[in-house]
Amino acid sequence: MSATDQDTGRRIGDTVLKVDNISLSFGGVRALTDISFTVREHEILSIIGPNGAGKSSMLNVINGFYHPQEGTITYKGQARSRMKPHAAARQGIARTFQNIALFKGMSALDNIMTGRNTLMKSNFISQALYWGLGQKEELDHRAFVERIVDFLEIESIRKTPVGRLPYGLQKRVELGRALAAQPELLLLDEPMAGMNVEEKEDMCRFILDVNDEFGTTIVLIEHDMGVVMDISDRVVVLDYGRKLAEDTPDAVRANQEVIDAYLGVSHDDAA
Amino acid sequence: MLYREAGQFKTSYAKDWAIFPIAQDRIVVLGFLAIAFIAIPVLSSEYFLATILMPFLVMSMAAIGLNLLTGYAGQLSLGTGGFMATGAFAAYKLSTMFPGMPIEAVFLLSGVVAAFVGILFGIPSLRIKGFYLAVATLAAQFFLLWLFNKVGWFTNYSTSGVISAPPRTILFTDIYVTGPEASVTAKYLFALTLVAILALAAKNLVRSSIGRRWMAIRDMDIAAEIIGIKPLQTKLSAFAISSFYCGVAGAMWAFLYTGSVEPLAFDINRSFQVLFMIIIGGLGSILGSFLGAGFIIALPILLTNAPHLLGLNIPVDVISHVEYMIFGALIIFFLIVEPHGLARLWQILKEKLRLWPFPH
Known part of the structure; x- marks a missing residue:
């Protein structure tokens, strides 16, 4: 084992999440049809596909927000078909949202602190007295959260209510809130949507650093193909709720079915 | 100029997250406490204590309770009066069933009883949100009052339905704080202590x-x-702690303010009154609960007495009409100037003061 291997958590390991034959429909609309893929430890996996392909639905299935009609999800060796989102959070799955889902009335710092709620165990009496474990926990977790604030370079806005922040910074705070839980699996739903080039570069740097320093496994939805091809270890392509491909970026780029889906060949011809 | 935090450096997270991180705030708060605990009991008349400050303290407590539930946890409730009544009747039952129980324990336990009732009526909040939840909590308001009116056990089978608080002394002393022998000053100081401690606890909780x-x-x-917060547990904890405060407020109302326990004092109007207090004072602010209670309780009394104090000779019926007009106009004025309440107005003033007299 070389020194560099020890320094970084980034050694792609065994399968950490396995999605088997997932089908999800809302009434008559089939959002996902028989999807299977695997996510390996420490890798960055991107899910791409045209609008309405079922990418966000796939993330919602993984973190228990949607319950698929068929199929199972195996996370860290445990198979399940239904679970509550807060249970997924307790197992180390964190996510961000396509439309920012921050708590608008709270400061950036408090938003990131909520990310650590599953780790805070003190009872309400010690919190009401702000004494003993209640106070110690607040300060210990604040110290950890400050490391995230440093890492994301948002020191100057830590006490600003997030509703007042510009879009790019809100996205960063949301990433911070997800990171605060020290997740093993991080689901990012379009972290770079609506950003300019500099903001995208910053966000890419944060994602790569998280993956590199903490060894966090990342599942990412993104429309910017340049970004996806650059930072992903593997790519899953969805179209109309079906999986078209699951491969390395280069192989996906060369895949005829994927090209057809993106260039808009009619589905009768492609099939 | 006066209100500036320049030069006050925070060297630890504990100092940065102190309850009042700015020195000037600490001085103002300590000053207020000194006035409330020392100057007011010495200087003010019994009338002022009994008719203005006592209801102000009691309703501040209730407003803190509702603000925790509605302002912080976002669960709209119209059951405040019901929970206050629960506290009042629990205090009465506890103190008559266990005559040896210290009055401090009676107050806290009646809050706990109200907390359990609050949890019970908070269960629908998992499924029902917003205005619909408000309607669901109306059930608590009407059911609880009906229960206390109908079931004789709660009033110890008193025929009139109106019952008076038994006399009790503070623990380890012989100073009466309830009952006919208690002095207004003792009642006021007891109520003030309760409100100060529980308001501090509320501030720490939030x-x-x-x-x-x-x-x-x-x-x-x-x-x-999705980030791991359990909705049911969190909403029910808000209902429990909010109802605890409302219950203690109800016990204070019956034992310290009016001296009698009657369901009529806690009807639906009381619930609305508390709701208006936190809307005008500021949702999601402990300070706002006090400001709102002050606005709704003290202002009408002030308006009634203002012409007299100014030496104007106006007939009583005109005064009462003018009072309603000015009061209504002020509510609309404050809601237009700052929809987020008086507490936000105060916060904006502080932000402006930090810069004054420089524009940036």
Whole structure:
């Protein structure tokens, strides 16, 4: 084992999440049809596909927000078909949202602190007295959260209510809130949507650093193909709720079915 | 100029997250406490204590309770009166069933009883949101009052339905704080101590993890659940703690303010009154609860007495009409100037003061 291997958590390991034959429909609309893929430890996996392909639905299935009609999800060796989102959070799955889902009335710092709620165990009496474990926990977790604030370079806005922040910074705070839980699996739903080039570069740097320093496994939805091809270890392509491909970026780029889906060949011809 | 934090450096997170991180704030708060605990009992008349400050303290307590539930956890409730009545009757039953129980324990336990009742009526909040939840909590308001009116056990089978608070002394002393022998000053100081301690506890709760969970549920419940916050547990904890405060407020109303326990004092109008207090004072602010209570309780009394104090000779019926007009106009004025309440107005003033007299 070389020194560099020890320094970084980034050694792609065994399968950490396995999605088997997932089908999800809302009434008559089939959002996902028989999807299977695997996510390996420490890798960055991107899910791409045209609008309405079922990418966000796939993330919602993984973190228990949607319950698929068929199929199972195996996370860290445990198979399940239904679970509550807060249970997924307790197992180390964190996510961000396509439309920012921050708590608008709270400061950036408090938003990131909520990310650590599953780790805070003190009872309400010690919190009401702000004494003993209640106070110690607040300060210990604040110290950890400050490391995230440093890492994301948002020191100057830590006490600003997030509703007042510009879009790019809100996205960063949301990433911070997800990171605060020290997740093993991080689901990012379009972290770079609506950003300019500099903001995208910053966000890419944060994602790569998280993956590199903490060894966090990342599942990412993104429309910017340049970004996806650059930072992903593997790519899953969805179209109309079906999986078209699951491969390395280069192989996906060369895949005829994927090209057809993106260039808009009619589905009768492609099939 | 006076209100500036320049030169006050925070060297630890504990100092940065102190309850009043700015020195000037600490001085003002200590000053207020000194006035409330020392100057007012010495200087003011019994009339002022008994008819203005006592209801102000009691309703501040109730407003803090509702503000925790509605302002922080985002669960609209119209059951405040019912929970206050629960506290009042629990205090009466506890103190008559166990005559040896210290009055401090009676107050806290009646809050606990109200908390359990609050949890019970908070269960629908998992499924029902917003205005619909408000209607569901009306059930608590009407059911509880009906229960206390109908079931004789709660009033110890008193025929008139109106019962008076038994005399009790503070623990380890012989100073009466309830009953006919208690002096107004003793009652006032007892109520003030309760309010000061519980307001501090409320402030601590809302800046700790439980408060952040409440606000997360308020701001976006789905995102809160996805980061691991359990919705049912969080909402019920808000109902429990809010009802605890309302219950203690009810016990204070019956034992310290009016001296009698009667369901009529806690009807639906009381619930609305508390709701208006926190809307005008500021949702999601402990200070706002006090400002709102002051506005709704003290202002009408002040308006009634103002012509007399100014030496104007106006007939009583005109005064009462003018009072309603000015009061209504002020409510509209404050809601237009600052829809987020008096507490926000105060916060804006502080932000302006930090810069004054420089424009930037």
